[in-house]
Amino acid sequence: MALQAALLPSTLSSVPKKCSIAVAAKDTAFLSVSQKKVQAASLSVRTRVATTAPVATPGSSTAAKDGKKTVRQGVVVITGASSGLGLAAAKALAETGKWHVVMACRDFLKAAKAAKGAGMADGSYTIMHLDLASLDSVRQFVDSFRRAGMPLDSLVCNAAIYRPTARTPTFTADGYEMSVGVNHLGHFLLARLLLDDMQKSDYPSRRLIILGSITGNTNTLAGNIPPKAGLGDLRGLAAGLRGQNGSAMIDGSESFDGAKAYKDSKICNMLTMQELHRRYHEETGITFASLYPGCIATTGLFREHIPLFRLLFPPFQKFVTKGFVSEAESGKRLAQVVSDPSLTKSGVYWSWNKDSASFENQLSQEASDPEKAKKLWEISEKLVGLA
Amino acid sequence: MALQAATSFLPSALSARKEGSSVKDSAFLGVHLADDGLKLETAALGLRTKRVITSVAIRAQAAAVSSPSVTPASPSGKKTLRKGTAIITGASSGLGLATAKALAETGKWHVIMACRDFLKASRAAKAAGMDKDSFTVVHLDLASLDSVRQFVKNVRQLEMPVDVVVCNAAVYQPTAKEPSYTADGFEMSVGVNHLGHFLLARELLSDLQSSDYPSKRLIIVGSITGNTNTLAGNVPPKANLGDLRGLAGGLNGIGGSAMIDGGEFDGAKAYKDSKVCNMLTMQEFHRRYHEETGVTFASLYPGCIATTGLFREHIPLFRLLFPPFQKYITKGYVSEEEAGKRLSQVVSDPSLTKSGVYWSWNKNSASFENQLSEEASDADKAKKLWEISEKLVGLA
Numbered sequence: 001m002a003l004q005a006a007l008l009p010s011t012l013s014s015v016p017k018k019c020s021i022a023v024a025a026k027d028t029a030f031l032s033v034s035q036k037k038v039q040a041a042s043l044s045v046r047t048r049v050a051t052t053a054p055v056a057t058p059g060s061s062t063a064a065k066d067g068k069k070t071v072r073q074g075v076v077v078i079t080g081a082s083s084g085l086g087l088a089a090a091k092a093l094a095e096t097g098k099w100h101v102v103m104a105c106r107d108f109l110k111a112a113k114a115a116k117g118a119g120m121a122d123g124s125y126t127i128m129h130l131d132l133a134s135l136d137s138v139r140q141f142v143d144s145f146r147r148a149g150m151p152l153d154s155l156v157c158n159a160a161i162y163r164p165t166a167r168t169p170t171f172t173a174d175g176y177e178m179s180v181g182v183n184h185l186g187h188f189l190l191a192r193l194l195l196d197d198m199q200k201s202d203y204p205s206r207r208l209i210i211l212g213s214i215t216g217n218t219n220t221l222a223g224n225i226p227p228k229a230g231l232g233d234l235r236g237l238a239a240g241l242r243g244q245n246g247s248a249m250i251d252g253s254e255s256f257d258g259a260k261a262y263k264d265s266k267i268c269n270m271l272t273m274q275e276l277h278r279r280y281h282e283e284t285g286i287t288f289a290s291l292y293p294g295c296i297a298t299t300g301l302f303r304e305h306i307p308l309f310r311l312l313f314p315p316f317q318k319f320v321t322k323g324f325v326s327e328a329e330s331g332k333r334l335a336q337v338v339s340d341p342s343l344t345k346s347g348v349y350w351s352w353n354k355d356s357a358s359f360e361n362q363l364s365q366e367a368s369d370p371e372k373a374k375k376l377w378e379i380s381e382k383l384v385g386l387a
Numbered sequence: 388m389a390l391q392a393a394t395s396f397l398p399s400a401l402s403a404r405k406e407g408s409s410v411k412d413s414a415f416l417g418v419h420l421a422d423d424g425l426k427l428e429t430a431a432l433g434l435r436t437k438r439v440i441t442s443v444a445i446r447a448q449a450a451a452v453s454s455p456s457v458t459p460a461s462p463s464g465k466k467t468l469r470k471g472t473a474i475i476t477g478a479s480s481g482l483g484l485a486t487a488k489a490l491a492e493t494g495k496w497h498v499i500m501a502c503r504d505f506l507k508a509s510r511a512a513k514a515a516g517m518d519k520d521s522f523t524v525v526h527l528d529l530a531s532l533d534s535v536r537q538f539v540k541n542v543r544q545l546e547m548p549v550d551v552v553v554c555n556a557a558v559y560q561p562t563a564k565e566p567s568y569t570a571d572g573f574e575m576s577v578g579v580n581h582l583g584h585f586l587l588a589r590e591l592l593s594d595l596q597s598s599d600y601p602s603k604r605l606i607i608v609g610s611i612t613g614n615t616n617t618l619a620g621n622v623p624p625k626a627n628l629g630d631l632r633g634l635a636g637g638l639n640g641i642g643g644s645a646m647i648d649g650g651e652f653d654g655a656k657a658y659k660d661s662k663v664c665n666m667l668t669m670q671e672f673h674r675r676y677h678e679e680t681g682v683t684f685a686s687l688y689p690g691c692i693a694t695t696g697l698f699r700e701h702i703p704l705f706r707l708l709f710p711p712f713q714k715y716i717t718k719g720y721v722s723e724e725e726a727g728k729r730l731s732q733v734v735s736d737p738s739l740t741k742s743g744v745y746w747s748w749n750k751n752s753a754s755f756e757n758q759l760s761e762e763a764s765d766a767d768k769a770k771k772l773w774e775i776s777e778k779l780v781g782l783a
């Protein structure tokens with residue numbers, strides 16, 4: 001297999017489409033990095049800092065229902081919120097005072113320390129355990145959340161794992177290859193179960209956001225760096241992604257590639273967002289969106305990469321591709337997609353330009369394929385026990 | 388602090404199982420000195436322990452003898468004992484996993500595996516061959532009091548009775564030069580091994596009380612190294628709680644000490660101190676609640692399980708030499724499987740219902756009541772520990 005050094009092309013060529021050139025950057029709760037304090041992020045929208053702790057059950061409506069339109073505090077669930085992008089977004093939302101953040105993380109202690117380290121106010125967040133590598137844990141999280149008595153206004157499917165140098169697959173508790181099992185299947189089940197809760201919410205703008213990645217898009221330079229994403233006919237997924245007897249790759253390929261498994265899972269995320277939009281947006285009014293905040297080269301997502309890559313990648317992104325973005329800025333961008341009134345359009349894959357202005361980016365042909373999205377949906381339903 | 392979830396509900400979700408390897412658990416270092424002239428006594432009752440699985444009829448009869456005040460569940464002539472529910476903390480490896488397996492394979496127990504790494508626990512249960520209907524994994528991180536409270540709510544929503552609680556989980560940082568802290572700011576060893584378990588046991592005591600099971604038990608795993616009346620307990624650094632000055636100061640290292648006695652930080656001593664706390668807590672539970680509730684409170688030392696992940700933070704040379712040292716020199720070595728069987732005995736054996744006992748086993752694998760050290764038996768210190776701990780975990 002091609003070494004990840006191939007991710008460092010010696011020359012750049014212009015890309016016909018309007019987009020940033022960058023390689024995968026995602027945050028994850030699974031990778032444990034020493035958490036630096038995230039700098040305060042300011043939102044473009046007017047913000048008001050809460051002076052008092054929210055009520056015991058965040059999200060309860062204010063008593064005033066007359067002419068005054070006071071929007072209650074919103075509740076957002078963010079997966080993988082104990083580091084990187086998820087933590088930066090949680091902080092950005094919490095410090096506005098308008099959101100209560102449920103940090104859904106698999107390492108409870110790490111999340112608690114990260115929230116304190118980021119200076120989040122005590123009443124602005126609740127940590128709940130979620131391990132996307134186990135469907136039982138997803139179901140327990142949903143039940144636990146419901147019993148907490150909070151409404152659900154936004155869900156951010158942010159958590160991810162990335163195993164770029166892995167030659168053999170690892171598997172989830174339910175037997176699926178880890179990258180697709182966590183990044184796609186766990187989130188698929190979570191989103192499907194929590195959709196009911198979002199439908200019941202009285203919040204004016206309900207959004208379900210699934211993090212994408214530009215490397216899943218083969219219409220960009222980054223997406224053409226081998227190994228390229230490709231779901232094929234979903235043969236491996238239909239067989240359950242088990243290494244024994246079948247394949248651990250979605251396309252059924254016999255050889256496992258950790259980097260491709262990650263990119264494939266991101267295509268699944270973007271296909272899922274679009275299928276959710278097609279099936280539910282008109283019916284429920286919920287906004288479904290995906291985004292690529294930029295290459296956050298400093299997060300723990302690259303923890304399993306070789307040290308030389310981790311050393312060279314940030315300056316490469318900063319000075320050569322110009323795709324680098326700080327954790328604080330990326331958190332602010334994700335917070336925009338959660339709460340900005342101008343970003344309520346559904347079915348969009350959001351990106352940002354050099355001046356930090358958001359725009360609707362184009363997905364690749366495969367990532368836009370409605371037939372493939374439908375097939376992915378149906379197979380995934382079977383695998384997570386919804387069919 | 389993070390906002391506490393008001394209520395939570397979990398249906399009886401059963402964990403799928405997957406391949407994996409056990410890495411870490413709680414276990415215990417030290418030697419068993421049954422032959423030594425030190426103050427070790429063999430209880431006659433313990434020598435008559437039977438390791439074979441008793442029939443239901445015999446069990447019911449024995450249960451009636453050991454708990455004469457308990458009304459049989461079935462008013463009719465038939466005395467069918469329902470499947471018991473045992474919560475085991477730290478059940479994803481070592482002693483906890485071996486115990487979960489031993490209990491589950493009898494078919495008489497449903498085990499709630501309370502673990503902080505959900506995936507690891509799911510894989511471990513599958514690798515151990517546990518029947519998927521015999522266990523449920525529920526998340527618990529003893530390094531966060533919020534997680535303990537969420538765990539209790541989640542267990543209650545499973546709508547299973549709670550018949551036995553086994554406080555088994557532990558962390559051990561023998562080579563740590565600086566302390567690390569829990570989510571609530573307590574030093575990690577005492578925060579996890581003692582304070583997290585203290586809150587958990589206190590919260591679940593009411594569930595134990597409302598159980599209709601004939602033999603309800605709360606078991607806190609001890610360690611011989613906390614007992615300075617043994618050779619192992621005299622290997623420096625020795626356990627010593629002093630006047631509990633550091634604990635009263637919150638163990639947060641800020642303006643105070645991370646050690647219970649207020650001294651300089653020592654990772655190994657912090658572990659031993661936490662084990663003394665466990666044994667003091669067991670006895671205080673016994674004094675306060677045994678007569679009132681009929682719940683049996685016990686502690687035990689199953690032997691030195693030198694192969695577990697408890698020693699993972701030790702230097703490689705120690706991990707290499709310690710198992711043969713224990714096996715051939717001190718003769719204190721015991722396999723994980725045997726240790727699991729011993730702990731499951733304390734969970735379910737009708738002859739081990741005596742409360743307030745620190746159980747140990749001799750070379751022939753017969754259980755006996757072991758003696759605790761003077762400090763570990765100090766009633767006033769236990770009371771003081773209890774009251775300080777209540778404040779620290781928010782119960783007072």
